[in-house]
Amino acid sequence: MTVGSAPVVPTAGGRGRARSKRSLRRRRLIGLGALLVLLVLAVLASIAFGTKVIPLSHVWSALVAPTGTEDDIVIRSLRVPRTVLGVLVGIALGLAGALIQGHTRNPLADPGLLGVNMGAAFFVVVGIYVFGVTTLFGYVWFAFAGAMVASVAVFLLGSAGGRGGPTPVSLALAGAALSFLLSGLVSAIILIDTDTLDAYRFWNVGSLAGRDTAVAGQVVWFIVIGVLIALATAPALNTLSLGEDVARSLGQSVRRTRVLGIVAITLLAGGATAACGPIGFVGLVVPHVVRAFTGPDYRWLLPASGLLGAVLLLTADVVGRLVARPGELQVGIVLALIGAPFFIALVRRRKLVTI
Template sequence: MVATTRPARRAPVTRSRIGALIALVAAVLLAVALSLALGAQTLTVSEIWHAVVAPDPSAPATAIVRDLRLPRTILGVLVGLALGAAGALMQGHTRNPIADPGLLGISAGASFAVVIGIQFGVTGLTGYIWFAFAGALLASLAVFGIAAGGRGGPTPVTLALAGLAISALLSSFTQSMLISDDSSLNVFRFWVVGSLSGRGTDVAVQVLPFIAAGLLLALANAPALNALGLGEDVARALGQRVLLARTIGVIAIVLLAGAATAACGPIAFLGLIVPHMARALTGPDHRWLIPLSALAGAAVLLLADVLGRLVIRPAELQTGIVLAAAGAPFFIALVRRRAGVVKL
C-alpha cells in the first residue's frame, strides 16, 4: 500500500514545480523581450527582429538594439541568475530568512577594492571588475576564516556575525578614503549605485566563467544544504561532511555575488527577495529552490531595469535604485511577519 500511495503524493508536487519552472522560464523570456523593446525609444517587433537576426548597419534600430540594449540584457540575465542563486544559498547556509549575499562582506569588500583601484588611477569599467572581484573574494575569505576559527567550524551565527563585522570595518575604511578625495568620490558614486547601463558585451564575457562555475557549485551543494537544514548533527548522521558543504557553499556565493557585484556594482535586495518568491512556488527543497531563485532573479532584475528606463523617460533611473525602492517595503513586510512568530 505504501508503494502505491507515495507516487500519488509526489506527483502533484512534481507537476507544480515543473509548472513553476516553465512559468519562470517564460517570465525570463518576456523580460528579455521587454528589455530589447522598451527604452527611451520604443521599437517594433519587426525592428527588433531584423536588428538581431539580419542587422542593417545604417538602421538606427540596429545600433540601439545591438550596441546598447542587447549587451545590458545579456548581462542582466547573468547577474540576475547569479544573485538569485547566491541569495538562496546564503539564506540556506545561515538559516536566516533576511540574509542576502552582502552578509558575507562581498559588497563591502568589492567597494573597498574599487576605491583602492581609483586611487591607483583605474578609470575603466574593465579595471573595476578585477579590483571588485578581488576585494569580494578577500573579504569573504576573511569572514569565512573568522567564522571557522571557533570550535566545530563555521556556523550560521558565526558567519553572520563575522560578515557584519568585516562589512562594517571595510565600509568605514571606504568612507574615510572617499571623504578625503573628492575625485575618487565622483568616480565611485557612478559604480556604487548599481546599474546595467554602460556595460558592453566584454563585461559579460569577463564574468561569465565565474558565474557559470558558481551556478554549478550551487546546484552541487543543494543536496547537502537540504541535510544541513535539519541541523548539523542530523546532517552528520546522514553522512554529510558539514565543513566541506559549508566551504563549497561559501565558494559558490563568492563566485556568484562577487562577479555580479564587480560587473554592476552593489545591487541590494535582489538576493533577499527572489528566494522567498521561489520558495512560495517550490517549497524548501534546495534542488528546486536554487534554480528557481536564479530564474526569478534574472526576470526581476531585467524588469527593474526596464522600469528604470521608463519612469523618467528619456532619462533613466538606475537599476539599483529601482530595486531598493521595491525591496525596502518587501523587507519591512517580511520582518513584521516574522516578528509575530519569533519567540526569544
Template sequence: MSAGLDTAPATGGTTAPAARRGVTAARLLGLVVAGGLLLLVVLLSIAVGAKPIPLSGVIHALTHGEGSVDGVVILDLRLPRTVLGVAVGAALAVAGVLMQALTRNPLADPGILGVNAGAAVAVVFAIWIWRFSDLTDYVWFAFLGAGAASVLVYLLGSRGRSGATPVRLALAGTAVSAVLGAVISFITLLNPRVFDQFRFWGVGALSGVDADVIWQVLPFLVLGTVLALGMSGSLNALALGDETARALGSNVGLTRALGAVAVTLLCGAATAAVGPIGFVGLTVPHMARVVTGPDHRWLVPYSILLGPILLLGSDIVGRVIARPGEIQVGIITAFVGAPVFIALVRRRRIPEL
C-alpha cells in the first residue's frame, strides 16, 4: 500500500513536465511549418503576376541579380512589394494581438476599433490642408490619427456602468469609423486633387508602392514588434484581470501604455505605407490561438508569421482572379475577414482571452 502511494506522485511529477515538453515541441514544430509556408507564399508572390515567372526563374533572379527582363521585374517591382507585404502583414497581426489583449476583447482589430480610419483621415487632412505628398510626412500624421482614434473609441466604449465591454468597444469603433469615413468622403469628393492622390492609397494596396517606402516605415514596424515581443509575458498576466495582474507583480499602467505605443507605431506605419487594410488583425490572432492557446509568448511569434501569409495570400488571389489586372488586397482581406467577424459576433459566449 505504501509503495503504491509513493509511486503515484512520482508518476504524476514526471508526466506533467513531459506533457509540457510535448506541447512546447509541438508549438516549435508549428512555427517551423508556418515559416516554411511563409517562404512558399513569398516565392509565389514574386512569381505570380501579369507575367508569370517560374519558380526556377525567381530563384535565379534572387541569386544572380538583374540578368534578364524577368530579373528586372522581380528585383525592381515584385520583391519590394513582397517584402512590404511581409512587414505590413506582421505589423497588422501583432497589432491585433495587442488590441485584443489590452482590451480583453476578441473582436478588437485596427479596422473595427477605428484605428485605420483615424490614420486615414489624418492622411487626408495632410494632403488637403498642408498639401503633403511625401510618405515621411504621411507617417507622422497617420501616427497622430491612429492614436487619437484609439483614445476616442476607448472613451466612448467605456462610458457607463458596464465599462469597456467587447460589444461596446466594437460598436464605438464602428460608429467612429463611419463618421471618419464620411469625413474622408466629404473631403475627397469636393477636392479632385485630394481624391486623385488618395484613391489608390485609400483602398489598401501593395501595388505601386516605391521601394523606398520599406526603409521609411521599417524602423517603426520593427520597434513596435520588439515592444510586443518584450511585453508578451505581461499580456498573459493582464489577461487574468487588472487586480490579478497587479498581485502577480505586473505594472498594469505601464503595460497598457507600452501596448498603446506599440499599436500606434504598427498601425500608423502600416497604414501610411499601404493604406487601411482591415480584418488581418482580427483574423490572424484567432487562427494562431488554435495552436498556441491564450499564451502570448507564443501567440505573438505565430502572428508575426501568419499575418504575412494571410496578406500575401490575399494579394496573390487578387492577382490571379482578375488577371491581367488585379483586385487590391484590402478588398480581398475584407472578404476573408468579414465572415470571421460575423461568426465571432454570433457566438452565444465570447471567448475569454
C-alpha cells in the first residue's frame, strides 16, 4: 500500500450497518414474496378443490373457456366468488388485527376488542327478530351498521372523562363492557324466539359458504378504503409504538392517528364480519407470525399481515371443504380447531413480543 494515497476506508460500523440493513431488507422482501406465492397457491387450491371433485383439466377449461357444463357453473359461480370473498375478508382481518395490536400496544388484542363482533351480532339478531330478515344479503347491512354503531359507542365511552382522546385501556374496557351488554341482549332475544335462534346460529359461525358475488360487492369498498387508511397510517403507528409521549413530542397528532385507526379497524373488521359472520383468531395470530420476519416496522408489518390473513383464511376454508365431505366445515370452526393448538405452540416456542 502506497503511503499518502490510502483509500477512504468506511468505518466498520458504517459498513456493518449497510450490510445488515440490506440483510434485514432482503429478509422482509423474501418474506413478502413467499406470502405472495402462498396466496397464489391458496387461491388456486380454493378454486380447484371442493366438496365436488372436479378434475384439474375441467377446472382449467372452466376458467379459460367455459361451456356451461355443471362443473363450469360450480367453478365460476360458486368457487371463484367464494375465493374472491376469502381474499378480501382475509386481508381485512389480518390488517385489522395488526392495527388493533399496534394501537393498543397489546399483543393479545383482537379486532373484536372494539365491540365490532357483538355489535354486528346484536344488529343481525334485531334484524331477524324485529324485521324478519332471513337472507345473507340482508344480514350484511345490519351487521355492518351494528359494527359501526358499536365501535363509535366504544370510542365515545372510551373518550369520556379523558383528556385528549381515548387511551388503549379505556377503549378495551369500554369494548369489553359493551360486548357483555350486547351479548346479554342477544342471548335474551334468541332465548325468547327459537326461529331467531335458528337463523342466528348459522350467521354466528363465520363462513365463506353461500355468499354470492353480491355480498362481496357490498363490502368491497369498505374494505378497500379501510386498507388504504391502514397503509397510510403505517408511519404514524411506527412513531406511536415508541409511546404516546414520544410520539407527541415528535410532532404527531396522536388523537388523529387513533381516530383514523379506529375508522380503519371498523371498516375492515366490520366489513369482514358483515360478509362472513364473526371469524376470530385470524386477527389475533397473523401479526405474531408476520413479526418474525418484518420486525416491528408497520410499513412492512401491515401489508404482510393482510397477505397472511388471506392465505390463512383461504387455506382454512379449503381444509374445511375437504375434511367433511360430502358436507363441509365452516371456516370459523376450522380456524378455531386448527388455530388454537397452533397458537399455543407458537406461544410456547417463542415468547410473545412486547409491543
